[in-house]
Amino acid sequence: MADPRATLDLKRQPGFGPVAWFCLFMLYAPIAVLFVFSFNAGRSVNNWSGFSLDWYVKAFHNEGIQDAAWISLQVAFAATLAATILATAAALATTRTRPWAGQTGAYLVINLPLMVPEIVTAIATLSFFALIASLSGIRFGLGTLIITHTVFCIPFAYLPIRARLEGMDLTLEQAAADLYATPWQAFRRVTLPLLAPGISAGAALAFIVSFDDFTISQFVAGPGQQTLPIYIYGAIRRGVTPEVNAISTILLMISILFVSASFLIGRRRQ
Amino acid sequence: MAESAAVEARSVTKTFGVAPDLVRALDDVSVAIEENEFFTLLGPSGCGKTTLLRLIAGLELPNSGDILLAGRSVVHLPPHERPVNTVFQSYALFPHMSVAQNIAFGLEMRGLARDEIARTVGEMLTLVKMQGLDARRPGQLSGGQQQRVALARALANHPKVLLLDEPLSALDLKLRQGMRGELKSLQRRTGITFVFVTHDQEEALTMSDRIAVMDRGRVQQLGTPLDIYERPVNKFVADFIGDTNFLEATALGEEGGFVRCRCAGGFELLVGGIPPAPGATVTVALRPEKIVLHPGGAHGTVTQAVYVGTDTNYVVQLSVKTDLGVRVQNAVDGRARFAVGEHVGIEVPPGAARLLKD
Numbered sequence: 001m002a003d004p005r006a007t008l009d010l011k012r013q014p015g016f017g018p019v020a021w022f023c024l025f026m027l028y029a030p031i032a033v034l035f036v037f038s039f040n041a042g043r044s045v046n047n048w049s050g051f052s053l054d055w056y057v058k059a060f061h062n063e064g065i066q067d068a069a070w071i072s073l074q075v076a077f078a079a080t081l082a083a084t085i086l087a088t089a090a091a092l093a094t095t096r097t098r099p100w101a102g103q104t105g106a107y108l109v110i111n112l113p114l115m116v117p118e119i120v121t122a123i124a125t126l127s128f129f130a131l132i133a134s135l136s137g138i139r140f141g142l143g144t145l146i147i148t149h150t151v152f153c154i155p156f157a158y159l160p161i162r163a164r165l166e167g168m169d170l171t172l173e174q175a176a177a178d179l180y181a182t183p184w185q186a187f188r189r190v191t192l193p194l195l196a197p198g199i200s201a202g203a204a205l206a207f208i209v210s211f212d213d214f215t216i217s218q219f220v221a222g223p224g225q226q227t228l229p230i231y232i233y234g235a236i237r238r239g240v241t242p243e244v245n246a247i248s249t250i251l252l253m254i255s256i257l258f259v260s261a262s263f264l265i266g267r268r269r270q
Numbered sequence: 271m272a273e274s275a276a277v278e279a280r281s282v283t284k285t286f287g288v289a290p291d292l293v294r295a296l297d298d299v300s301v302a303i304e305e306n307e308f309f310t311l312l313g314p315s316g317c318g319k320t321t322l323l324r325l326i327a328g329l330e331l332p333n334s335g336d337i338l339l340a341g342r343s344v345v346h347l348p349p350h351e352r353p354v355n356t357v358f359q360s361y362a363l364f365p366h367m368s369v370a371q372n373i374a375f376g377l378e379m380r381g382l383a384r385d386e387i388a389r390t391v392g393e394m395l396t397l398v399k400m401q402g403l404d405a406r407r408p409g410q411l412s413g414g415q416q417q418r419v420a421l422a423r424a425l426a427n428h429p430k431v432l433l434l435d436e437p438l439s440a441l442d443l444k445l446r447q448g449m450r451g452e453l454k455s456l457q458r459r460t461g462i463t464f465v466f467v468t469h470d471q472e473e474a475l476t477m478s479d480r481i482a483v484m485d486r487g488r489v490q491q492l493g494t495p496l497d498i499y500e501r502p503v504n505k506f507v508a509d510f511i512g513d514t515n516f517l518e519a520t521a522l523g524e525e526g527g528f529v530r531c532r533c534a535g536g537f538e539l540l541v542g543g544i545p546p547a548p549g550a551t552v553t554v555a556l557r558p559e560k561i562v563l564h565p566g567g568a569h570g571t572v573t574q575a576v577y578v579g580t581d582t583n584y585v586v587q588l589s590v591k592t593d594l595g596v597r598v599q600n601a602v603d604g605r606a607r608f609a610v611g612e613h614v615g616i617e618v619p620p621g622a623a624r625l626l627k628d
Contacts, residue, residue, distance in 0.1 A: 174329050175362035177349040179376035179423070186350075189375075193366045 038245035055246040068231035076210040079149035084203040087157035095165045113152045122219035148220050149210040156209045157202035164198025197265045204262035274341030275302035276463040282335030295321040297487035310466045312474040313484035319467045328352045355424035356433040361416045363408035370404035376427040394422035414445045431463045471511045508555040515556045523548045534592040537569045539618040543625030553626045558597040560622040567615015582606040
C-alpha cells in the first residue's frame with residue numbers, strides 16, 4: 001500500500017537522493033581536495049607524497065602573507081565597524097518610523113550593492129576616487145579600501161539586523177516608554193539588548209564579506225595595499241604550491257568560524 | 271483639586287489613515303473617570319476602546335480634544351512623562367530581564383535609590399504572590415504568572431491611574447475567572463483608579479464600578495453595571511450586553527408610571543421608559559430570564575428547548591414572524607418544565623421590559 005505521505009514529502013520523490021548527493025559533491029569535493037593537499041609533503045597540488053605541516057609553517061613565516069593579512073584585518077575591522085553602525089541606523093529608520101514617502105526606495109538603495117555586478121562597482125569606485133584625486137588632490141590611502149568595503153558590507157549587515165527588528169514586539173518599546181524611559185533609555189535598555197544577536201550576526205557577515213573580497217579590492221587597492229585574496233591571486237601566478245592551499249584553508253576556517261558564529265548568534269533567543 | 275476627575279477625555283477625536291480609507295476610531299468622546307474608580311471601557315473590537323486607552327497613556331496623539339489627568343492637561347506630554355502605567359494585552363514583559371528586573375524597570379528609570387527599589391520589588395512580588403520567582407525570565411513563566419508580573423511592574427510605580435488593555439484575554443477560562451476577583455480586590459486595597467478595557471461583558475459587569483459601552487468610536491451608554499444591564503438606552507447596548515428579545519409593539523398609553531404595549535401574539539405588557547405617543551410603533555427590549563411562562567396558555571407554542579445546566583432556553587413562537595427567547599430555571603430534579611409543542615401563556619412583570627431608542 002502506498003504511503004499517503006509520499007506525495008507530499010520531497011525526500012520520497014524518485015531521484016532525490018542522487019541529485020542531492022551530486023550537488024553536495026560538486027560543492028565540497030574541490031574544497032576537500034584543496035584542504036587535503038595543503039598537508040602535502042611535496043611541492044605538487046595534485047600528487048600526494050606524504051603528510052606534513054611544512055606549508056603552514058612556511059605560510060606563517062612568509063612576510064608577504066603577514067603584511068597582506070594585516071592589511072586585510074585592518075580593512076575588515078574598520079569596514080565592519082562602520083558598516084554595522086550605519087546598517088543598524090538604517091534598519092531602525094526603515095522599521096521604527098511612521099511610513100514615509102520613499103521608504104521602499106530607501107530599502108532598495110540600501111540593498112543595491114547586492115545586485116550591482118561587482119566588476120561595475122569596482123570600476124566605478126576606481127574612477128570615482130581617481131576623479132576626486134585629480135580634482136582636489138586628496139588621496140585617502142587605506143581609507144579608500146575601507147570606504148569601499150564599508151559600502152558593499154552595509155547590505156550584508158543590514159539584512160539580519162532588519163530581520164531581527166521586524167520580529168521584535170513593538171509594544172516592548174511602548175512598555176518602556178510607559179515605565180518612564182526616555183526614548184534613548186528605551187533604546188539603550190530594551191531595543192539594543194534585544195537587537196544584539198542581529199547586530200552580531202550582521203557584523204560577522206560584514207567581516208567575512210570584506211575579508212574575502214577580491215574583485216573590488218583588486219581594482220581599488222593602491223600600491224602596498226595588497227589584501228590577502230590579492231596576495232593569493234599573485235602567488236598563484238608565480239606558481240601554485242601547497243602554500244597557497246594552506247593560506248586558503250586558513251581563510252576558509254576563518255570564514256566558517258564567522259559564518260557559524262553569525263548563524264548561532266542569530267538563532268539565539270529567537 | 272478634589273473635584274477634578276482622575277482621568278478626563280474632553281471631545282476627543284482620533285482618526286487613522288487618510289480618506290477614503292479614513293477610520294474614525296474616536297468621534298468626539300468625552301468621559302470623566304473618578305478617583306478610586308474601577309472604570310471599564312466595553313465594546314466590540316474596533317469600537318475605539320483601546321485607542322482611548324492609548325491616548326490616555328500617551329502612545330497616540332488625538333486629532334482634537336484634550337486629555338486631563340487630575341485636572342492637568344497631558345495631551346502634549348510623551349508617555350514617559352505621564353503618571354500612568356499600563357498593563358498591555360500581550361503583557362510586553364522584557365524577555366531579556368528577570369522578573370525582578372522587569373518590576374524594577376520603572377523605578378530605575380525614575381532614579382530611585384537602590385535599597386528602595388529592592389524593597390518595592392519585594393513588596394510587589396508579595397502583592398501578586400510571586401515570591402521566590404524573582405530570578406526567572408518571562409519565558410519560563412506560565413501565562414497567569416506573566417500576567418501577575420506585568421501587573422506588579424505597573425503597580426510598582428504607585429501610579430494614580432492604572433490602564434489595563436484586555437489583560438485577561440490571553441488566559442484560559444478558569445484562570446480568567448480567578449483573576450477577576452484578584453484584580454477587583456487589588457483595586458480596592460490599593461485605591462488606584464483602574465481603567466479597564468475589555469470586550470467581555472461578563473468581565474465588565476462583575477468587576478466595574480462604572481462602564482462606558484462603546485461602539486463605532488462613540489460612548490453609547492455610561493453607567494453602573496446595573497444601569498447598563500437593566501436600563502439599556504439603545505438597541506446596541508441591549509444587544510451587546512446579555513441576551514435580549516427585541517419586539518415590535520404598539521404603545522397603548524400610560525399606566526401607573528409604565529407604558530402599556532401590545533405585542534405580536536396579542537399579549538400586553540407594562541414597559542419602562544419615556545412614554546411615546548399612543549398608537550406609536552415601538553421597539554421593546556425584553557431579557558429572556560425576566561419572562562414567566564404558564565402552562566396551558568394561549569400566547570404561543572414552545573418550538574425549541576435547549577438544556578444549559580441550571581436553566582433551559584426555550585424558543586416560544588408568538589406569531590408566524592415573531593419568536594421569543596425565554597430562559598427558565600429547571601426544576602429541582604433538573605428536568606425542563608416545558609416540552610416542545612406545549613402551548614404556553616406569557617407573563618412579563620411590570621417594568622421588566624424597556625422601550626428603546628432606535
